[in-house]
Amino acid sequence: MAFPANPVYASKDFVNWRLASNAVNRVSQFAVIRSGTQGNGGGMFANTLRYHNGIFYLISTWPSAELGGPRFVMFITTDPYDDLAWSNAIWPQTPGYTIDPDIFFDDDGSVVIASAGEPIIAAYLDLATGNTSEPWELWAGTGGQSAEGPHIYKRDGYYYLLIAEGGTQLNHSATMARSKSIKGPWEAAPHNPLVSNRGTDNYFQTVGHADLFQDAQGNWWGVALSTRGGPTLYTELIYSMGRETVLFPVSWPSGGWPVADQVQGRMSGPLPSQSLISQGIGAEVGEPDVVDFVAGSEFPSNWVSWRAPFDAASFAISPAGHENTLRLTASRANLTTDLNFNTSTEGVTALFRRQEHTYFNFSVDIQLGFGKSSGDEMGISNFGTPDQHADLGIVYLEDVSESAGKLKPYLRVRARSVNAFTAPEPTTTPVPEGWLGDAIRLQISPRNESHYEFSASSVGQNGKEEAIGLYRTALLSGDGAGTGGVLGIYATTNGGSYSFDGYVSRWRYQPVAQQVGYNSTIFVPT
Known part of the structure; x- marks a missing residue:
């Protein structure tokens, strides 16, 4: 329920981060943020940020009863370092009662929105009108509860689908499947989950709702949600910073499956050379x-x-x-x-x-x-x-x-x-x-x-x-x-x-x- 909302951070080295902008920074962008939040929670959640043809797309979930249930909402910009450059709210059609939208731009020019469901569902999106096609089913996961948080990637002739399973508590995980067609059938990765700390006593727990990206040198990385304190402190509700974002190295051989390092408090990986970013509207994260x-x-x-x-x-x-x-x-x-x-x-x-x-x-x-x-x-x-x-x-x-x-x-x-x-x-x-x-x-x-x-x-x-x-x-x-x-x-x-x-x-x-x-x-x- 914080405002400004949907902060976007930037980094050149994955260590030093600066607030680049807030995608939602004025009520005129998003009028319902004032009138549609009568409860004590229920702000926007599950953001996905993508870049395509010079435009940044940030798509999110607005869980407002005023609008009849969860609605997808999107903001776009060509300059992520300027609050005022972010567009007013764009309301893509939401294909049913669903949350956690992902936006995927395919090679043929089509745009796909995938979202939570058991199984995960997807629909084509017309960016000009905001209309979506009839949804189709993708993959139900490996048997864990709450299949949600999907992300689609395309590599080496395969569509890869990464989802969250197990709920957001101690059984949280991220699992993967792939297919030659966006409509399936889907083959589960042989080493699922891709990332999870369930069943361990690691200090970082509840690891899941992950996403993958490549850096400028071609190295693969993952980000996920996590809470710190270990399973005992989690059970005792001792994690006042809530779900935090963690970064972990990933290896992804051509034609193969990605393999992620287990999330821990101290990790190593091919980090870029340390370099502070000068653009942005805020101080470095972690500064006094x-x-x-x-x-x-x-x-x-x-x-x-x-x-x-x-x-x-x-x-x-x-x-x-x-x-x-x-x-x-x-x-x-x-x-x-x-x-x-x-x-x-x-x-x-x-x-x-x-x-x-x-x-x-x-x-x-x-x-x-x-x-x-x-x-x-x-x-x-x-x-x-x-x-x-x-x-x-x-x-x-x-x-x-x-x-x-x-x-x-x-x-x-x-x-x-x-x-x-x-x-x-x-x-x-x-x-x-x-x-x-x-x-x-x-x-x-x-x-x-x-x-x-x-x-x-x-x-x-x-x-x-x-x-x-x-x-x-x-x-x-x-x-x-x-x-x-x-x-x-x-x-x-x-x-x-x-x-x-x-x-x-x-x-x-x-x-x-x-x-x-x-x-x-x-x-x-x-």
Whole structure:
């Protein structure tokens, strides 16, 4: 449900990646992204990116009940390094109730869309009209459940079909078949699955939904989805970064079948020489955030909001009288929202960036004095969906120890979870008297693979961080959302039918380390 959506990344060496553009970056491209997302999840998923005759095609699934079920949607561009170059939404005809579209350009000029089904189905697509032919059946796989995520390739006179099987959990896999005709019959590869870590204790699990490509030197590679932590931590819902993209070498002899290396935390392969890419709209993936909200600056391109669009008037960088701050105009709804929340008429005042490392420090300074009424709150959040998030907020509440109506700031930890355990009860602690004249720095840091820690400190006194609370990684995990957590800021009246302006400064995301094995950690140079 993040917006901008469908990010496209570019690399020259497969190690250093930069955000090239966001294929969905304006509501005018895709009007239903605002009105058709009433649930807590259900954004676009299962993107396939292909290049043909000078045009990039990105095809995806939009699972909207507003449109009668899953619909295929496509965006095209001739310049993947420019947000505004991406087209408005194109709606190819969807051949039945299906998801996970692939687009394949055949030698004879025909275009084929393949998609999920048992068996996988395919149809010809007329790019001029968007119409599809009557679908036909391809291949049902090797017997695993949930045949989906197909991709078609043509090589040495064969059509090769790569699909996902086994579901997206611990039995996840990618299997392959081939045929002399796009309509079959299909011959299964003798060594299926092509790639999977099912039945192993490897640190990287749930490997599947794969795709294959060649680099400029002719080497074959695969990409797939995976979660890290091993089967035990997966079962315990300890994988807060969700499904991640992994890269692995593939050998594909002429006339033969591809063979993939098993996905592990440390691998080797014929990587191109290291070379940074200069094009793109964002920083290198994995770089720290150092944002001081200087006048005239813009939001970093890797920041996202929950849902679209966020109201631009809710944010202002370095407004008059508050230089080097970000002004947030509070929303009625908080990050959990409520039964009255309507995406067509209101938003949530919040901004996020993705968690990209196992270990990191994320912190923001919040100016006190924003509270107008009881319940007014600003804070930081580790956010998955409105049903899965943990927040450390500064909330103004009535001070029952003094005269009625006097507001006092408190540090409050609240969490929400729909997983198999109950989220911890909220804790509320008065802001220390010695901190009241200064900004307060709020921070999120993983303590280990299973827990995050909230902490706070007084900025003006250069005070030592004080631990405020712990919460479980499992709170952000689970199969439902598929994606990992994001880190960010929010401002809310918690239901009040008014608003207030609050100010934050010094946004920092500092990478620390990546856990790539049970006893293998790669520390980020400082």
